[in-house]
Amino acid sequence: MKNVFVMGLDELNHLSLRSLPSAEDCVFHQLLTQDELQGGTISVPDLLGAAQRRLDDFPGSVDAIVGYWDFPVPMMVAILCARYGLPSADLEAVVRCEHKYWSRLEQQKAIDEVPAFGLIPATEGATLPAHLGYPVWVKPVKSASSEGAHYVTDDVALAGALAAALPTVDRIGGPFEEILAMVDLPAEVAAAGGRAFIAEEAVTGRQLTVEGFSRHGRVEVYGVVDSMHVPGTQSFLRYQYPSGLPQDVQDHVADLSVRVISHMGLTNSTFNIEYFWDPQTGRVALLEINARHSQSHALLFQLVDGAANHLCMVDLALDRDPRMPHRQGRCAIAAKWFVRRFTDGVVRRVPSQEDVAALEREMPGTTARVVVSPGARLSEQRFEDSYSHVLAQIYTGGRDEDELREQYARYVEGLEFVVDDGAV
Structure with a gap:
């Protein structure tokens, strides 16, 4: 069996990892908690030291180190893999992608679609x-x-x-x-x-994300995900897969992604790249490069294609050539939705586990995660945009977009939150 250490391993993603068709010979171990990695102000040397002690104390082999969260995880994975002689991206290439200013300086050398x-x-x-x-x-x-x-x-x-x-x-x-x-x-x-x-x-248009991987210099795109905003706001309502954008647009952003990732020197890594496409002018603009895949999209790929995009991360870490299935899932379309509040407040009540379980039984294949706790002040939550607060995340899959909307509406009706002065 292969021992795969996952930085910040959480329950939902652990379930997706264990379901991977290529992970039958893998045991997944948590390497630090998400709160240790991203809770408050951190010390990178201290975290590296804690991770290395955990790895050194493990009685078996350390076969891979991976991660799917944002900073500092992509950099720490690169550092630790280099120390243990494991396949991974080069730290400099990761930083080149993730430092927004350095990334822009390099992007404009490879493509024209840079704001x-x-x-x-x-x-x-x-x-x-x-x-x-x-x-x-x-x-x-x-x-x-x-x-x-x-x-x-x-x-x-x-x-x-x-x-x-x-x-x-x-x-x-x-x-x-x-x-x-x-x-x-x-x-x-x-x-x-x-x-x-x-x-x-400030570019405008429809937002989308390209998911892919690079191995030994070969860059491959395996999916395009649409990002829809709450009307009239800058906050996301849902991520939806597969993309509904014209195929020539999808082909264009895939080609741009191959060119820019090749230029960045990022290899032995997953990646996701966000773009805007303006249907009025046809303009495409690259928004951001992440030297990791998006765990937010994992269940969407699992529902539609038959395997979470974690597959590419694990295969690369084990020095295997990733082979993502295509449209072999049980759903034609899937989405991750956000239940949001646009004003601050203190959480007084959240749906119980029984409430969530009842809705999941009513709509098989759907999943909901409540991400706030009673007593929490919304403005003190981490990893939020500047304009809203997430109360819950809902994953749905079905035959078409109408079915996704119906499932989401039933969840919103069935999940009762009380924040300060009333239900939202």
């Missing part, structure tokens, strides 16, 4: 770079799950956004700089460091 961008130092009175005009998105050069990202339309909003994002910069920027110190950085990136901001042209 205008510029660096904003984390200094008092910082202004928009002269070559950019409003509106823009302002983001820390390293964050997680859109945390600290703000849409700004003028200088006053820019100042407010920079101030609002400082907690994210303080919590993630310091540990990120501990990793940057392990890499030979270009002078421009070294000067920016891990605490700066990047301003990017």
